[in-house]
Amino acid sequence: MLTLSSVSKTYADGTEALRDIRLDIDQGEIVALVGGSGCGKTTLMRLISGLDTASSGSIAVDGETIAAPHPAVGVVFQEPRLLPWLSVADNIAFGLHHLPKAERIATAQDALTRVGLAGYGDRWPRELSGGQQQRVSIARALVPKPKVLLLDEPFSALDAFTRAALHEQLLGLWDAIRPTIVIVTHDVDEAIRLADRVVVMRPKPGRIFEVVSVAAPRPRDPLGLPYEKAKRRVLHALDRSLQNEPTTKPAAASGDAALWW
């Protein structure tokens, strides 16, 4: 449904951020991207969202190539990025400008209730906590009913309790309309709580190192055996993805170092 075909991205300054990313994601599947910083996770999200374009390869949603922001793809950034001059309700309805006002208001109110913020519609974004703002941001991305929802480290700035509550809420929202979700995280527990598949990436250039399927049924018990197994496999893969790095291309590494001096 979401197809990445040999996607590569080299930035204008020569940084090879992604090389040959191939991934097929099913309708309604939740995929988590994990990996050390700098392995191209954000770059990949920006390519799928259409904010940037790939240097080679292609990205398609239901066969439609993504070359610019597309109505089928919703985005939640790491920061809530709410517009401070709009009320919470107007922020949620930001992507519904084409609808009549009454419908916009009704949709925003409904979405507020779903993210547990009923009654907060008239407030300014500044008056909400970080977790509440991120919920508004998720609601804003979801109300236009995208087929794919992208979240780039959406909960990394939040404390553990807030994060756990938001995981439940995100799964609830997902269950209602079953969009395909791609979420970047550096929290392995977060990845395994949420995802059907965990994609472990490695840096320089960013590549897919291993894909771990999480077989545990939802809701997932963090103390259960399937959860433990998946977690161990992801941690192991992450370990190797970092370890392997100096040993795979020793010549290139020393060559780089030589250039530096």
Added chain:
Amino acid sequence: MSDIILDQDKNNAAPSAPRSSVARRIFHYALAFSVPLALALGWEFAVRAGWSNGRLMPPPSRILDAFADLTASGELKIHILATLARVLAGFALGAVTGAVIGALAGVSDIARRTLDPSLQALRSVPSIAWVPLFLLWLGIFEASKIALIAVGVFFPVYLGVSGAIEGIDRKLVEVGRVFRLTPFQMTTRILLPAILPATIIALRAGLGLGFMFVVAAEFMGASEGLGYLLVDGQQMGRPDRILAAIIAFAALGKICDGILVVLTRPLLRWQDLARSQL
């Protein structure tokens, strides 16, 4: 459930908040007026007690008399209206050109590189230096005065608007891109609201400079206006009238700024909270 909690919040906050804030505001006004009031009363007392004749520095009562005379003869109104008309005309001219050229420089890199260095150089010319040139070019009547005021208003508005556009948060622009806004929508729904606060501050700064420059303009030779009243007071040896004109300037500037603030407040409602938290 959260509905109920919210309502309770409102009910609890509503009755107590205004009372305490009114008391606090009266206290703040009292503080603000304590210094000028003490100075005025002290000086009045000093003159009445005969410690000074108050010829060069007239006491408040004599300044009030001057005000009363000027008001009764209708002069004050004429002068205020003349000054106000010049400031408003110069402000309109300077603010519009400043905003347009500032927007151009903020949006287009080429325009900024072309215009900004020259404008920065012009900005460092002291205002009064323009007077002879404007008199030569535009004559001694209104045009040269309005041009001088417009020059004063132009620069803060130009700087404020171009800086605000350069400072727009790219992250918010990306939100607009994600929702596929057209260039027009991007301007009205993201760019304009984003630069509004800085633009309004720039307009206020411009208006303040407009009032400074109107004095210079009216020194150029005017037959009416508060600046004329200043020069006239000096030539006639009437410090009470000079001070009356100065006070009228202060009041007029403050009132115009207040009107600008009140007119633009609804646009900046979303910022109020931030300011009160500082």
